[in-house]
Amino acid sequence: MEFLPFPAARRHAASTVVVDSILPRAALTLAHWRGAPTPAMYQDDTSAGSVLRALRPSAAGLAQARYVTANHFDVDGFVGVWAWLNPVLALRYEELLRLAATLGDFREIDWQSPLADHALQLVCWLNAEEKARFYEPFGAPAGRRREDEASAEKFEWFLPRFGSILENPGLGRAAWEAEYRRVKQAATRVQSPATTVRRYPEIGLTVVRTPEPLPYYALFSPSIGTDIVLSLYDGQRYELEYKYTTWIDLESRPTLPRLPLNGLAACLSDRETGRHRWTFDGITDTGPLLRLDGRQLTKAQRYADPDQRPIYASSISPEEMEAEVVAFFRVGYAGMEPKRYWTWAEVREAGGQAG
Incomplete structure (x- = not known):
């Protein structure tokens, strides 16, 4: 060989x-x-x-x-x-x-x-x-x-x-x-009182609230068993990301399909009073991001750690941000059952039905 x-x-x-x-x-x-x-x-x-x-x-x-x-x-x-x-x-x-x-x-x-x-x-x-x-x-x-x-x-x-x-x-x-x-060092910060982690297993979401952007290997470790991470940083800086676990055929557990994020982006942009607007990557991207002006990043920048790219301040409070994200996915996933081995056609159909 x-x-x-x-x-x-x-x-x-x-x-x-x-x-x-x-x-x-x-x-x-x-x-x-x-x-x-x-x-x-x-x-x-x-x-x-x-x-x-x-x-x-x-x-x-x-x-x-x-x-x-x-x-x-x-x-x-x-x-x-x-x-x-x-x-x-x-x-x-x-x-x-x-x-x-x-x-x-x-x-x-x-x-x-x-x-x-x-x-x-x-x-x-x-x-x-x-x-x-x-x-x-x-x-x-x-x-x-x-x-x-x-x-x-x-x-x-x-x-x-x-x-x-x-x-x-x-x-x-x-x-x-x-x-x-x-x-x-970042993992120590995640495990310290400075960071809070909330999980919403019914929608596959983990919310990590921590002072500053972190390397992915520390940031995503509390999210084991879920497929979406909302990161809330000081200064009202936020990112939402679909993990790679829903791009591949995960064998160990069932998952929910990715939903298009255009509706959530539009809702958040309506709330913004600053010059930035919420943008998002398509559901077939390996790790789609929802972020302020996210389309300015290259694929290499989006793949790099969050502490290696600019994250802009929002006019939305962290509590409002979390509530909007949770509400979006709860409505979108209402009536859906997790399963293994979604096809992309099924993912797109589920996204259309949720919209």
Whole structure:
């Protein structure tokens, strides 16, 4: 088995296992993307989790497979590709790799896990080396390159090096330490009296009220089990975000579909007395944001941590903001039942009915 860049894999699909991507006629698909043809026995919350499931039995499609590929580089996809190429070591560290993939994709980590710090160090190492040596996530178009082509360089650099960091993260301390400490300090703030967390499980919403914008790995950890986060910061600065958990086929629990945010944006804009207006991303974006003048951000900026982008002050009080958001989703989800494996057609239909 060997890694094959995605453009080349298109010519060898029948001999290729595709991870965290879709490749027509592939020998085996191991992806959590909505509608991906991942065999039911391997479906998992993360694509790396699907790979780890497939490694335990002799996966269907393995006999004829010679290559493994992915059409982009991120933590989940990389961990899945690496695990396929290193099955013995991957299964030895299965729980740790699952935590890392979940943190990378969903920005969630259970700080009570004895492996939480190790997983965070791995993810911070991947993030730091990726930015230092290559380009930031979603940054390929800025260099006039296609992600499925440009990302191959990342895989080729990381694949032979990851195993040693997995077994001894201290070897990568110089790269991961700064981001690791930043996240840990932010997590301490989330767990302090300065931050309040309210959950509305019936609509899948977590409200985090904290003084300043935080890294996602700290901000989203209290939201485990929900799919929408409303962040309320001092100075009447707010953002609402659909988590990636409702872009993919989540296996572990049912979810509600994403609702278009145009109605909520219009309602909030009517209340604003300042110069900014509420804007929103479409429901098929990987992590749609509702924010003041949010359309000015690039995809790379929207993917970056909230403390790395401008968040404008609103004339709406935090109490009013929370009440409006909760009311919007309660009305929109009235009569809907959560379920697994929504199709995009069903999501759009549900959004139309809610509107």
